[in-house]
Amino acid sequence: MSLGIVIVSHVPEIAAGVTTLIKQVAADVSITFAGGTDDNQVGTSMAKISTAFDDNAADELLAFYDLGSAKMNLEMAIEMSDKSVHLYDTALVESAYTAASLLQAGVDLTAVEAQLAPLKIK
């Protein structure tokens, strides 16, 4: 499978929990996550995000985040990554769930993005 998902949240539990939720409906999709700062405080870590990119088995990634400052760290990580990463300004939990369901069903990126469009809220 060449499309994977990366979940980025300010809180380690949210990132891990969203991953748990969506793995249930997407057993064959590679899903990695980055939650919290390097010392697991509330915040985000560019290094953790880069690791989540690297650890993902897919080479093209869909990335979802919670708050604006996570987006900034995501963008820095994207600039430093060799992978093609698509970043969505959509509802974190709901859009990650939508993407996971669709990728598991073998839906292509264009069709996934069409389903994500109405979830854009930031």
Added chain:
Amino acid sequence: MSLGIVIVSHVPEIAAGVTTLIKQVAADVSITFAGGTDDNQVGTSMAKISTAFDDNAADELLAFYDLGSAKMNLEMAIEMSDKSVHLYDTALVESAYTAASLLQAGVDLTAVEAQLAPLKIK
């Protein structure tokens, strides 16, 4: 403070994590959560939701959830509760964060709901 927040998710970590995230910006708002089934599997529990209602120090509650089946359990719990509970079909993390910020700033329900309206995605 008479307006509180209840977070309902299929995954215990998401419910707890969202609570951690929003408590940061709403130290004086009562926030309770219900995550997972009675035995902490992925799912929701009407009993846990009822407990989250009861344990909340506020008597008027704003409730946020992740997926549709959580909404059904929420509605059952609402029917059985003495408290006035407002249920929002909005992006879980983002709308809970918005509501928490505004309630902490002393904003009234009507104004909070106006800010939540554009976050309706389900």
Added chain:
Amino acid sequence: MLTAQNTITWLDKFGDAIEKNKAYLSDLDTPIGDGDHGNNMARGLTAVKAALADKDDADLTTVFKTIAMALISKVGGASGPLYGTAFLEMAKASKAGTTDLPTLLAAALAGIEKRGGAEAGDKTMIDVWTPVLAAVQAGNLTQAVIDDAVESTKPMIAKKGRASYLGERSVGHLDPGAVSSGYLFTALLEVEAN
């Protein structure tokens, strides 16, 4: 006519069917859901059985309510509040005085519709409940009616529940809740036949 006794027998048979088909139901839930419907229902029906164990002398309303509470508290998925509401509405209708099967099932279906906001054609359990209720009202419920109703969900596009995220890709799969509802009504037929 439903009585406390035949309702207990009904749920007992339903529980057996769920237990026997647990893996199949979860398999049906895998391509268009989260793969837990069989486990959810089995957990719920085990709780129903336990809760009904000491209800031999209870009245019909109490039996319905006991079933509802067990399902609501133990299933964990969408099917919990849905089946739970169905039995809760039957408890209310029976408390209001009726033991008439069509009347009770109509109350149950109305409850499911209210709880989930779905309607016939949305590829949910409602697509079994609706034709079954019509047949019960007409006095001609058969296994074929049930099977056809279950099968009718296959070509449908899901509009509610987890399968709805897949849109058109849900076509070609049976709805797991429709299949479990099929077992419920097969069990009812068996009870009615005696």
Added chain:
Amino acid sequence: MLTAQNTITWLDKFGDAIEKNKAYLSDLDTPIGDGDHGNNMARGLTAVKAALADKDDADLTTVFKTIAMALISKVGGASGPLYGTAFLEMAKASKAGTTDLPTLLAAALAGIEKRGGAEAGDKTMIDVWTPVLAAVQAGNLTQAVIDDAVESTKPMIAKKGRASYLGERSVGHLDPGAVSSGYLFTALLEVEAN
């Protein structure tokens, strides 16, 4: 003109100011944010200090890059990628050959704008960087320019960052990132004065 040496001194003074005003910065971040700006910046500047400890013989580009990396990896909040990008852009500009302060600061501000998508008037650190850059370009940066810029954020309605969730309710509060940026430029003035 910036050199490796005066840049190290600059950041050292900035770190001292952050350390001294840590609680104040977090207090400013409490009513319109999450109350961590002082802690975030202090964590970042401690890392900067440690990373610069063995950079006495490094060139200016290396010094900028070292500062950027420490801030990016240790701050944790929005101010991390923002200040980090500012220093990363100064590293790039210095690598391209310039040591000219106005040129370097212009590159830094452009980086902050690109990273955060905010503009002047949005009640962010940009509302300090913008007038300070203009003053540096005009050769007349003073403490009064800095103080006025910081103060100017008080009546603004936040359009970016956590404070933007409060909309009009953010009025009447200084922006914490503007205040910390004020310390950055006060430290610069002290270095330039020597």
